[in-house]
Amino acid sequence: MRCPACGTSHPSHYEQCVSCGKDFYEGGEAIEDEVVEDNRVDSASQSRLESGNRVNSRTNLDPRANLDSRTNLDSNRNNEAAFSRVQGHDEEAAFLRAEQERAEQSQSGRRKQHHDVRRNTGETAWEFDEPRRKRRSEGMKHMLKSGAPQAAGVVTALVILTVSAGATFYFLTKAPESDRLLVKGLKELENGQYAFAVSTLSKAAENNSIGQGAARVQLALARAYIGVDQVEKANEAIAKANQLGSGIAEDPSLASQLANYYRMHAQYDQAVGLLRPLALKNVPGKRAELADLAALWGDEEFRAGKLESALRLWEEVKDLKEGSRYTEADARLATIYQRLSEKYAAEKKDKEALNYLSKLNAIADNPRNYEMAADLYERTGQLELAIDQMRKATKLSTRDDAARKKLALLLTKRGKELLDKGEQETGYAYLQQARSMDPSNSVPSVTMKQVKIDFAQGMPRLSGQVWNPNQDPINSLGMKVEIVNLDGEVLWSKETRVVDEYVPPLGSKEGKAVDITGGVSVKADGKCEFKVYFDGKLYNSYPIGIKEKKIEKSDGGENSQSSQSSGAASTGGDTRSPEARPPEKTEEPRQPSEEKTLKDLE
Incomplete structure (x- = not known):
């Protein structure tokens, strides 16, 4: 018997294989x-x-x-x-x-x-x-006995088609390399990875150098350069973006970032220059940002003593009407106007000082400012405007006697000025009003009118009338005329008796002509003046030439009439005409062309 498993031969009575252990007989x-x-x-x-x-x-x-x-x-x-x-x-x-x-x-x-x-x-x-x-499949063809080869072919074909379609779709819809790098660089900027952003965006700039996308890359690259403190390269990138047709106005966040960098490094002019075009275009939030930056710069300029620059900046803040410090604009401007007016007044730049005082008074009424403006108007010979300023000052300080006395003094000067011009009624009314403001101030007993100063044969000459404004006649009157320079030195003097026992008295509302020629030759440059005294008391002074008039005050220890005359000393009429000059218009100082504000640009 042969084992069916391993093929080993055995005697017929064996029931199990001696080699592999296979059973030869099973069942019954x-x-x-x-x-x-x-x-x-x-x-x-x-x-x-x-x-x-x-x-x-x-x-x-x-x-x-x-x-x-x-x-x-x-x-x-x-x-x-x-x-x-x-x-x-x-x-x-x-x-x-x-x-x-x-x-x-x-x-x-x-x-x-x-x-x-x-x-x-x-x-x-x-x-x-x-x-x-026999199995049924044994009669079938070899390719039909099993479906595995055909199924495998179908599956393989489907996989190949799917992969090919996916690859085709990917390559057709894939963004350009520059766009991918730009998106990556922007994400790195958001995460604060400026060094990585510089590397990424530099590659993007190399791949894309033309068109609107290239300008965006350059602007983003500028932001990255700012993050690593390379401002010069950032400016170069911005310049390239401008050449490509997209300036910094296309990226407001870049302008703010660059302006903040300049602010931290105290380069306020650069920061303001970046934000001002955006504010003109009404980019949301940039007007307020510009106002805050201008206010900060204005404070720095004020502390440095640059009042004009601080003034322009704070005026820009006020014009913008936005920002967290807009409410401080009036107070800051008032302080700057006060400092500038005092500065120009000390430098005898009366027009500029009056200009800033007018702006200061428009912001807030202050009697001190009105008094200062009155002094400047008086110094420039504009007595009407000086009187107007003093009237406002007395209204604000009703209990200030010094202001009332100062107003009375101005009224007296204006009255004498009108009398010199020949306006007897108007001038005398001013004198009476001065007395009502200050009871210690009395109407002068004698005045001059129709005063004229000219030259005769190269010598200065004073002509006019001595006039009696009172009701009582004048029986005795002495007159003294001096030529004095700016240092107070008397160059020439002359005394004469206008009324005495040999001359008839000067009746009420009557006048007597006088014509006095100086004995020394002087130039008509306003550096010398005639001083007229009645009975030894100074009545008035008249400059020789076109220089601004000056104020002369009388010495102390005078009686009521003489003190009134000395207190009424003022600048007279014009050097060549008895008529008063019209008030001069004040002009604002022009700003340098390189320092224009937002208001100027509009």
Whole structure:
């Protein structure tokens, strides 16, 4: 018996393989009978073999049948060979069958059984393997036995098509390299990674150097340069963006960032220059940002003593009407106006000082400012404007006697000025009003009118009338005229008796002509003046030339009439005409062209 598993031969009574341990017999007779029926072909082969053996035995007994026996011997040999092949005596065939059986068993899960025919019949038996049933797929073509090759091809094709379509879609919809780098650089800027942003955006600038996208790259690169304190390169990037058609106005956040950098480094002019164009375009938030920056710069300029620059900046804050410090504008401007007016007044720049005083008074009423303006108007010969300023001052300080006395003094000067012009009624009214403001101030007993100063043969000459404004006649009157320079030095003097015992008295509302020519030659440059005294008391002074008039005050220890005359000393009429000059218009100082404010740009 041969083992169906490993092909090892065993005696017929062995029930198990000594080599691999395979069982030769399984089950009982029922299984053996079923197998015997199925192996009818094998039994028929065995019967033919037995019949052949019997023929051989008869042939040996009968010598005459030798010829037939040889023939039968050949056939028996053939049958034995066939039977040996059927029984599996061919080791190679048995091994192949065993392999096939194991494969089929592993697929079907059915265990093959072996049967010994001799066990039931008691005769010489042969072992037969269980017949294998033919599968339906064995008759099919090789490509149809399994669908795996076709399915694998379909799946492979689908995968290839999918990958190809995805790759095509990716490359068709992929953003340009410069855009990708720009997005990456902007994210790095948001995260504060300025050094990485510089590297990324520099590559983006190399890949894209034309068009609107290139301008955006340059502006973003400028922000990155600011983050690493490379302002010069940032300015170069901004300049390139301007050349490409997109200035800093296209990126307000960049302007704010750069302005903040300049502010931290005290470069306020650069910061304001960046924000001002955006404020003109009404970019949201930039007007307030510009106002705050201008206020900060204005404070720095004020502390440094640069009042004009501080004034322009704070006026810009007031014009913008936005920002966190807008409410401080009036107070700051009032302080600056006060400082500037005092500065120009000390420098005898009366026009500029009056200009700033007028602005100061428009912001807040202050009697001190009005008094200062009155002094300046008085110094420039504009007595009407000086009186107007003093009236406002007295209204604000009703209990200030000094202001009232100062107003009375101005009224007296204006009255004498009008009398010098020949306006007797108006001038005398001013004198009476001065007395009402200050009871200690009395109406002068004698005045001059129609005063004229000119030159005769190169010598200065004073002409006019001595006039009596009172109701009582004047029986005695002495007159003294001096020519004095700015240092107070008397260059020439002359005394004369206008009314005495040899001359008829000067009646009420009457006048007497006088004509006095100086005895020293002087220039008509306003550096010398005539001083007129009545009865030893100064009445008035008249400059010789076109220089502004000056105020002369009388000495102390005078009586009421003389003190009134000395207190009324003022600038007289024009050097060449007795008529008063009209008030001069004040002009604001022009600002340098390089320091224009937002208001000027509009």
